Amino acid sequence: xxxxxxxxxxxxxxxxxxxxxxxxxxxxxxxxxxxxxxxxxxxxxxxxxxxxxxxxxxxxxxxxxxxxxxxxxxxxxxxxxxxxxxxxxxxxxxxxxxxxxxxxxxxxxxxxxxxxxxxxxxxxxxxxxxxxxxxxxxxxxxxxxxxxxxxxxxxxxxxxxxxxxxxxxxxxxxxxxxxxxxxxxxxxxxxxxxxxxxxxxxxxxxxxxxxxxxxxxxxxxxxxxxxxxxxxxxxxxxxxxxxxxxxxxxxxxxxxxxxxxxxxxxxxxxxxxxxxxxxxxxxxxxxxxxxxxxxxxxxxxxxxxxxxxxxxxxxxxxxxxxxxxxxxxxxxxxxxxxxxxxxxxxxxxxxxxxxxxxxxxxxxxxxxxxxxxxxxxxx
Amino acid sequence: xxxxxxxxxxxxxxxxxxxxxxxxxxxxxxxxxxxxxxxxxxxxxxxxxxxxxxxxxxxxxxxxxxxxxxxxxxxxxxxxxxxxxxxxxxxxxxxxxxxxxxxxxxxxxxxxxxxxxxxxxxxxxxxxxxxxxxxxxxxxxxxxxxxxxxxxxxxxxxxxxxxxxxxxxxxxxxxxxxxxxxxxxxxxxxxxxxxxxxxxxxxxxxxxxxxxxxxxxxxxxxxxxxxxxxxxxxxxxxxxxxxxxxxxxxxxxxxxxxxxxxxxxxxxxxxxxxxxxxxxxxxxxxxxxxxxxxxxxxxxxxxxxxxxxxxxxxxxxxxxxxxxxxxxxxxxxxxxxxxxxxxxxxxxxxxxxxxxxxxxxxxxxxxxxxxxxxxxxxx
Numbered sequence: 106x107x108x109x110x111x112x113x114x115x116x117x118x119x120x121x122x123x124x125x126x127x128x129x130x131x132x133x134x135x136x137x138x139x140x141x142x143x144x145x146x147x148x149x150x151x152x153x154x155x156x157x158x159x160x161x162x163x164x165x166x167x168x169x170x171x172x173x174x175x176x177x178x179x180x181x182x183x184x185x186x187x188x189x190x191x192x193x194x195x196x197x198x199x200x201x202x203x204x205x206x207x208x209x210x211x212x213x214x215x216x217x218x219x220x221x222x223x224x225x226x227x228x229x230x231x232x233x234x235x236x237x238x239x240x241x242x243x244x245x246x247x248x249x250x251x252x253x254x255x256x257x258x259x260x261x262x263x264x265x266x267x268x269x270x271x272x273x274x275x276x277x278x279x280x281x282x283x284x285x286x287x288x289x290x291x292x293x294x295x296x297x298x299x300x301x302x303x304x305x306x307x308x309x310x311x312x313x314x315x316x317x318x319x320x321x322x323x324x325x326x327x328x329x330x331x332x333x334x335x336x337x338x339x340x341x342x343x344x345x346x347x348x349x350x351x352x353x354x355x356x357x358x359x360x361x362x363x364x365x366x367x368x369x370x371x372x373x374x375x376x377x378x379x380x381x382x383x384x385x386x387x388x389x390x391x392x393x394x395x396x397x398x399x400x401x402x403x404x405x406x407x408x409x410x411x412x413x414x415x416x417x418x419x420x421x422x423x424x425x426x427x428x429x430x431x432x433x434x435x436x437x438x439x440x441x442x443x444x445x446x447x448x449x450x451x452x453x454x455x456x457x458x459x460x461x462x463x464x465x466x467x468x469x470x471x472x473x474x475x476x477x478x479x480x481x482x483x484x
Numbered sequence: 485x486x487x488x489x490x491x492x493x494x495x496x497x498x499x500x501x502x503x504x505x506x507x508x509x510x511x512x513x514x515x516x517x518x519x520x521x522x523x524x525x526x527x528x529x530x531x532x533x534x535x536x537x538x539x540x541x542x543x544x545x546x547x548x549x550x551x552x553x554x555x556x557x558x559x560x561x562x563x564x565x566x567x568x569x570x571x572x573x574x575x576x577x578x579x580x581x582x583x584x585x586x587x588x589x590x591x592x593x594x595x596x597x598x599x600x601x602x603x604x605x606x607x608x609x610x611x612x613x614x615x616x617x618x619x620x621x622x623x624x625x626x627x628x629x630x631x632x633x634x635x636x637x638x639x640x641x642x643x644x645x646x647x648x649x650x651x652x653x654x655x656x657x658x659x660x661x662x663x664x665x666x667x668x669x670x671x672x673x674x675x676x677x678x679x680x681x682x683x684x685x686x687x688x689x690x691x692x693x694x695x696x697x698x699x700x701x702x703x704x705x706x707x708x709x710x711x712x713x714x715x716x717x718x719x720x721x722x723x724x725x726x727x728x729x730x731x732x733x734x735x736x737x738x739x740x741x742x743x744x745x746x747x748x749x750x751x752x753x754x755x756x757x758x759x760x761x762x763x764x765x766x767x768x769x770x771x772x773x774x775x776x777x778x779x780x781x782x783x784x785x786x787x788x789x790x791x792x793x794x795x796x797x798x799x800x801x802x803x804x805x806x807x808x809x810x811x812x813x814x815x816x817x818x819x820x821x822x823x824x825x826x827x828x829x830x831x832x833x834x835x836x837x838x839x840x841x842x843x844x845x846x847x848x849x850x851x852x853x854x855x856x857x858x859x860x861x862x863x
Contacts, residue, residue, distance in 0.1 A: 234746055299729035299753045300721060306754040307717045309747055310761070311690065314710040331693040335711075338686045339718050342679060347812070350678035356784065367613055368688055368774050372781065374678045375685035382689070395747050402751065405735065433726070433812075 120152045120177035120194045120201055125217065128255040134247060140237030147251050148217025149173045149209035152193055153201035159258050163199060164248065165189065165208040166266030166273035169397050170389060172216035175208040191471055198479035204262060212247040213239035213397060215390035222325060222390040234321035239396050241404045245276045263287035263483060267468040268435065272404050278420045288422035289482060291468040292432050294439040295406035295413050301434055304343050305398040308336030312391050321392055333391045334382030341381045346431040346464030350374060413446035420447060424454040425482045429467040499531045499556035499573045499580055504596065507634040513626060519616030526630050527596025528552045528588035531572055532580035538637045542578060543627065544568065544587040545645030545652035548776050549768060551595035554587040570850055577858040583641060591626035592618035592776060594769035601704060601769040613700035618775050620783045624655045628663065642666035642862060646847040647814065651783050657799045667801035668861060670847040671811050673818040674785035674792050680813055683722050684777040687715030691770050700771050712770045713761030720760045725810040725843030729753060792825035799826060803833040804861045808846040
């Protein structure tokens with residue numbers, strides 16, 4: 106029999122039991138595309154306490170498949186904590202005894218915020234492809250509404266995010282330069298190259314070619330699961346690294362009983378990826394996958410001039426960018442380029458590169474060196 | 485109006501018009517799995533003339549999606565030549581005025597050789613998954629039958645192949661050490677790592693999860709096209725490189741008329757990959773894709789001892805291995821490891837690494853440096 110912790114205080118250093126909330130804005134939200142919603146919802150969680158002068162708030166921006174549940178547990182018996190529980194908590198690098206930490210599911214998402222799977226009040230059916238095209242700047246505009254109208258926060262202590270979350274963090278410093286003191290993007294890029302666009306594009310084709318996609322108008326109990334699971338499996342490879350996968354899986358076989366038939370999962374890496382693909386379809390909406398990968402692909406701070414400095418000239422936040430040597434999705438040189446451009450603009454910026462073998466997902470795993478960098482940057 | 489060349493002599497330096505032939509063996513072929521075929525067919529082409537003492541034959545082994553059509557054209561008006569036409573021909577590095585060049589579609593293939601889509605004489609229907617599991621050694625055993633029973637050739641001047649063709653070349657030197665003088669594997673590996681297995685595994689899942697796969701028993705006019713095209717698109721990314729794709733496509737958009745709907749192909753790289761996926765389903769069988777990727781994944785010259793030397797100890801051929809710096813599918817270090825192991829065994833072997841940005845497919849493109857290496861190795 107397993108013992109359940111009675112209260113979250115039983116787990117020292119942990120955020121413990123948390124609840125999500127919904128912020129509902131009844132004011133219209135205009136998207137970059139020109140499309141508009143009459144209002145919207147952002148689902149969010151907070152950890153720690155907002156101080157009297159509202160100066161201790163940190164916004165965490167999540168990656169493509171992440172959500173608002175960044176730390177703690179929803180039920181005391183949950184084994185799985187929020188996605189960045191290792192870095193957020195009392196005494197942890199993002200210290201909830203000092204900071205008020207906010208994480209919201211992005212607009213366009215499928216974990217409670219308004220997105221393609223939300224009900225369109227005008228029709229009573231899901232928006233599906235009638236949902237406006239979402240950009241990284243749109244995500245930031247919706248989050249800004251949550252900060253100002255939801256919390257009355259005019260200035261964030263910091264905005265932090267990895268991968269797509271790093272793009273949002275960068276965009277915050279550009280769209281609202283006076284609204285943040287510190288900027289910490291990790292494992293990110295100011296624009297993706299052709300190879301990363303290509304992987305996203307194949308993921309999208311996998312979904313839209315699935316007959317169950319039905320031009321986006323699928324029944325949400327019977328969506329394009331095959332297409333979505335294949336997209337996820339492929340993308341998952343890009344979040345790891347050659348070396349990391351060799352260390353974790355090598356050429357190990359699964360137990361023979363699992364390797365059914367001629368083309369069952371023979372190698373452990375096959376079995377692992379199949380599990381990743383299957384579990385993803387239970388928690389993620391296929392149209393949201395299309396929308397968010399499109400937002401990633403279209404994000405381009407180099408803009409029409411081809412000069413990153415043009416976009417970053419307005420930045421006021423003190424910046425630390427962290428890249429990871431083995432990240433081949435958003436490789437170190439793309440992270441470094443952001444800091445170089447900031448420095449050319451005369452900004453306060455530094456770059457740290459961590460030598461880890463786990464690839465793009467390195468920012469999510471237990472890394473004392475990363476903790477130290479984040480802790481120091483916030484203190 | 486386009487002028488057609490009247491005869492292939494009009495195109496100097498070209499192999500010109502070629503015809504495939506079928507070698508039919510009526511003797512049983514026993515596979516590594518223990519399964520057996522009562523006989524089999526290999527479709528092949530030859531270029532140049534076999535000399536009197538049958539000492540000038542070179543065998544070319546093709547890669548996963550290649551076939552027996554390595555050089556020349558089938559009709560004078562064909563715009564597309566065989567897949568290695570740039571290197572095979574009169575006066576070319578593999579000089580058909582001197583050598584008799586043979587290329588056969590591998591066993592398990594779908595371009596005329598016996599494979600899952602061939603008719604099983606016992607049932608009158610395609611074998612589909614009743615076809616024996618194929619390994620690289622099985623491919624070599626079938627080719628050896630073609631050499632000995634088909635041509636009466638006991639000893640090849642050289643065996644040459646890239647990628648999966650390189651695995652076959654290595655296997656030739658191990659299975660039939662006395663049957664070849666020279667061994668030239670390119671862009672290959674003695675065993676794949678976890679990442680490469682993972683990409684193949686996702687390709688297979690994409691096919692077997694396609695409802696039209698039907699446990700392998702699809703109607704060949706209505707196969708798992710969606711799954712196969714997605715598998716091909718993904719694999720195609722792995723044949724190129726980050727840098728090569730940036731140089732070729734960058735973030736260029738397609739003409740707006742092509743980018744239909746919200747999730748049409750917006751970037752040129754998307755459009756290119758969709759075309760690759762679509763054209764592949766017209767020429768390739770999904771079950772063969774499963775069989776051949778499985779052969780790739782199972783190939784392991786390190787064996788149970790984990791020592792490459794144990795497999796390579798029998799090699800007698802003089803060997804040149806060529807790797808390509810930007811090949812991240814079968815990376816340079818895996819190519820180099822083969823030569824290091826041969827040298828540790830006291831064999832005659834050398835390694836060349838070409839600095840090209842095109843990734844794994846570098847061995848297929850116009851490269852004077854490669855031509856020079858191949859020419860010198862054969863002379």
